[in-house]
Amino acid sequence: MDEDVVGRIVVVGTGLIGTSIALAMRERGAEVLLTDRDEAALALAVELGAGTALPDGASAEPADLAVLAVPPAAVAVTLLDAQKRGLATAYTDVASVKALPLAQAAELGCDLSTFVAGHPLAGSERSGPGAARPDLFLGRPWALCATPEAAPETVAAVTALAKACGAMPVEVDAAEHDRAVALVSHGPHVVSAAVAARLTGADETALGLSGQGVRDVTRIAASDPRLWIGILSANAEPVADVLEAVATDLAVAASLLRDGSEGASAHVADLLLRGNAGRSRIPGKHGGGQSAYATVQVVIPDRPGELAMIFQAAGIAGVNIEDVTIEHSPGRPLGVLELAVVPEAADRLAAELRARGWSVPGR
Ligand SMILES: NC(=O)C1=CN([C@@H]2O[C@H](COP(=O)(O)OP(=O)(O)OC[C@H]3O[C@@H](n4cnc5c(N)ncnc54)[C@H](O)[C@@H]3O)[C@@H](O)[C@H]2O)C=CC1
Numbered sequence: 356m357d358e359d360v361v362g363r364i365v366v367v368g369t370g371l372i373g374t375s376i377a378l379a380m381r382e383r384g385a386e387v388l389l390t391d392r393d394e395a396a397l398a399l400a401v402e403l404g405a406g407t408a409l410p411d412g413a414s415a416e417p418a419d420l421a422v423l424a425v426p427p428a429a430v431a432v433t434l435l436d437a438q439k440r441g442l443a444t445a446y447t448d449v450a451s452v453k454a455l456p457l458a459q460a461a462e463l464g465c466d467l468s469t470f471v472a473g474h475p476l477a478g479s480e481r482s483g484p485g486a487a488r489p490d491l492f493l494g495r496p497w498a499l500c501a502t503p504e505a506a507p508e509t510v511a512a513v514t515a516l517a518k519a520c521g522a523m524p525v526e527v528d529a530a531e532h533d534r535a536v537a538l539v540s541h542g543p544h545v546v547s548a549a550v551a552a553r554l555t556g557a558d559e560t561a562l563g564l565s566g567q568g569v570r571d572v573t574r575i576a577a578s579d580p581r582l583w584i585g586i587l588s589a590n591a592e593p594v595a596d597v598l599e600a601v602a603t604d605l606a607v608a609a610s611l612l613r614d615g616s617e618g619a620s621a622h623v624a625d626l627l628l629r630g631n632a633g634r635s636r637i638p639g640k641h642g643g644g645q646s647a648y649a650t651v652q653v654v655i656p657d658r659p660g661e662l663a664m665i666f667q668a669a670g671i672a673g674v675n676i677e678d679v680t681i682e683h684s685p686g687r688p689l690g691v692l693e694l695a696v697v698p699e700a701a702d703r704l705a706a707e708l709r710a711r712g713w714s715v716p717g718r
């Protein structure tokens with residue numbers, strides 16, 4: 356962090372995102388003042404070490420930056436109120452939608468020279484301060500939508516915040532941002548909810564056969580519907596465009612499957628191939644393609660200390676683990692650990708683990 360740019364911050368809204376930012380900034384040595392209209396959320400954030408409660412009504416020195424981590428519909432009014440109170444010299448928000456809150460802020464007469472709208476592309480299906488993590492933003496993009504009115508020092512303060520949280524600032528126009536997130540976040544959210552909604556009528560046999568695939572596809576369907584209806588309705592047109600395109604693909608696939616001919620199957624396969632191609636275009640942790648890492652699979656018995664021993668063996672082999680996932684085998688004392696490593700280290704890691712007695716299939 357540039358301590359001289361962001362030394363003291365106020366976080367308005369101590370939920371998942373506000374508290375995560377507060378925790379990250381505390382780790383960087385910033386002084387953090389917290390406020391939330393929900394007293395329990397504020398108390399928990401304070402308890403978690405995210406900062407101290409902003410004193411009521413006191414006209415303290417303005418902070419260097421106020422972060423408005425409230426739902427999209429509350430951004431503009433919260434900004435107006437914060438600016439009236441003189442909470443800070445610069446302001447940003449974190450809402451998942453950018454054009455509408457900006458238009459509302461302009462409409463309300465907010466001072467746009469001290470505001471740069473922001474959106475960290477990191478989060479979770481969980482809400483509230485209890486789910487917050489200081490490392491939530493590491494290596495993630497953080498969209499910044501500076502308007503022509505924004506003062507250079509406001510842009511600098513908000514950029515410094517994103518960098519201090521370990522994220523990568525990405526400057527983008529608000530309307531372009533909203534179209535982009537409709538495709539990579541908001542549309543997928545509704546698709547996930549639609550798949551998960553099919554499960555409400557599922558019987559125990561079907562549910563008992565659930566594997567990792569349905570868990571992956573429906574993870575974000577566990578999110579707070581109140582937050583998401585606000586996000587979707589504030590970005591309605593771009594999201595509707597994405598949903599219509601997905602619905603067309605699904606309707607065509609359904610009719611081809613009913614047709615059942617060889618030609619029809621080839622067309623369904625075409626959708627699956629386009630799926631492979633689209634998925635491979637999602638950048639990985641450091642901004643490269645997904646294929647930047649190789650995966651080493653290890654069968655792990657469900658015993659205390661097993662994971663620690665595997666990580667120790669990787670350390671001995673001089674291999675950095677980039678990412679980890681664990682697939683549990685339902686009803687069996689086994690799991691499959693997937694270790695993502697740079698491709699040139701995969702065989703070395705596999706050999707080290709095998710030499711130490713682990714089963715490493717396929718390498
Ligand atoms: N959940 C996620 O994964 C992500 C969410 N966002 C955005 O971050 C913002 C916050 O979302 P979360 O932290 O997930 O929600 P959350 O529900 O965990 O936290 C929101 C907090 O704001 C408080 N709040 C609401 N209105 C307020 C007001 N007028 N004044 C003061 N506090 C107020 C609530 O009491 C709550 O504690 C939203 O705009 C959302 O679109 C951005 C990136 C990821």
Ligand SMILES: O=C(O)C(=O)Cc1ccc(O)cc1
Nearest residue numbers: 451475476477478479480575
């Ligand atoms: O849980 C996840 O993987 C997410 O992608 C969370 C998320 C939700 C809303 C956003 O505006 C950005 C990120």
